[in-house]
Amino acid sequence: MPQSNANLLPIRSARPAVTQEVVARTGLDEAVLTALVHGFYGKVRVDPVLGPIFAARIVDWGPHLEKMVDFWSSVALMTGRYHGTPVPKHAELPVTWEHFERWLELFRQAASEVCSPEGAAHVIERAERIARSLHTASQTVRQLDGDVPNLK
Ligand code: HEM
Numbered sequence: 001m002p003q004s005n006a007n008l009l010p011i012r013s014a015r016p017a018v019t020q021e022v023v024a025r026t027g028l029d030e031a032v033l034t035a036l037v038h039g040f041y042g043k044v045r046v047d048p049v050l051g052p053i054f055a056a057r058i059v060d061w062g063p064h065l066e067k068m069v070d071f072w073s074s075v076a077l078m079t080g081r082y083h084g085t086p087v088p089k090h091a092e093l094p095v096t097w098e099h100f101e102r103w104l105e106l107f108r109q110a111a112s113e114v115c116s117p118e119g120a121a122h123v124i125e126r127a128e129r130i131a132r133s134l135h136t137a138s139q140t141v142r143q144l145d146g147d148v149p150n151l152k
Contacts, residue, residue: 014080026119040110091141
C-alpha cells in the first residue's frame with residue numbers, strides 16, 4: 001500500500017513537508033515545544049511583574065499549557081493546530097511594551113535552556129515578531145474602544 005509523507009511523520013501537520021523541513025533543521029519537535037512551553041510558564045508564574053497578571057486570569061493551568069503547545073506547534077512547525085484569537089485576549093490586559101519586553105526576556109531564557117541554538121533562534125524570532133504585532137493590535141483595539149461611540 002502506498003504511504004504518504006504524512007504517515008511517515010511523527011507530527012500530524014497541515015503542511016507536512018514544511019514541518020518536516022523545520023524539524024530537521026532546528027530539532028524542534030513535540031517534546032521540545034512541550035518542554036519550552038512548560039519551562040517558560042514556570043518562569044512566568046514566579047515572575048514578580050508577569051506572575052500576578054496571569055494568576056488573576058488563569059485558574060486551571062492544564063488547558064492553558066495545552067493550548068500554548070498547540071500555538072507553538074502552529075507557529076514554529078506550521079502544523080495548523082491552533083485556532084484561537086489572541087488579540088482580544090491581550091487587548092484587555094493591563095500591559096505596556098515593558099511587559100512584553102519582560103515576557104520576551106523570559107522566553108529567550110527558556111528557549112536557550114531547552115532548544116538547540118537553531119531551534120532557539122527560530123522560536124525567538126517568531127516570538128519577537130508576534131509580541132510586536134500583539135502590542136500594536138492591542139493598542140489599536142483599545143484606541144477604537146475609546147473612539148467609537150457605543151451605539152447600542
Ligand atoms: C505582556 C505580555 C503578555 C501577557 C501579560 C500575556 C498574558 C496572557 C494571558 C493572561 C492569557 C490568557 C487569556 C485568557 O484566557 O483570558 C494569554 C493567552 C495567550 N497568549 Fe499571552 N501574554 C503576553 C504576551 C504574549 C505573546 C508575546 C504571545 C505570542 C508570542 C502570546 C500568546 C498567547 C496566546 C496564543 C494565548 C491564548 C489565546 C487564546 O485563548 O486563544 N502572549 N496571554
